Amino acid sequence: QVQLVESGGGLVQPGGSLRLSCAASGRFDSISGMGWYRQAPGKQRELVATITSGNKPYYADSVKGRFTISRDNAQNTVYLQMTSLSPEDTAVYYCNAYILIGSVLRSYWGQGTQVTVSS
Numbered sequence: 001q002v003q004l005v006e007s008g009g010g011l012v013q014p015g016g017s018l019r020l021s022c023a024a025s026g027r028f029d030s031i032s033g034m035g036w037y038r039q040a041p042g043k044q045r046e047l048v049a050t051i052t053s054g055n056k057p058y059y060a061d062s063v064k065g066r067f068t069i070s071r072d073n074a075q076n077t078v079y080l081q082m083t084s085l086s087p088e089d090t091a092v093y094y095c096n097a098y099i100l101i102g103s104v105l106r107s108y109w110g111q112g113t114q115v116t117v118s119s
Contacts, residue, residue, distance in 0.1 A: 035050035055070070062088075082115070
């Protein structure tokens with residue numbers, strides 16, 4: 001089975017930086033788009049950033065200019081570099097990937113990693 005495992009979350013001061021990683025493992029043929037989502041307490045899950053297999057990024061307006069998404073296809077890993085963090089960025093961050101196994105392409109989710117920005 002396919003697994004997506006996030007890492008890099010933790011506690012950071014306002015204005016600080018943090019780098020999240022998400023690595024895919026298991027049996028699969030290829031990975032298409034990858035992305036990051038987040039869910040804050042009392043809020044719906046929202047898209048943060050996505051990136052294609054050709055390294056074309058998309059960002060939500062709330063993070064544009066502060067966050068950078070990247071990927072290493074050889075390592076099956078997607079990253080999210082977060083800078084100028086504020087308490088509003090506090091959330092559980094989830095990675096997502098569309099993965100091809102044989103002729104089936106479907107979406108997979110990681111378990112999530114907590115990011116807390118202190119007041």
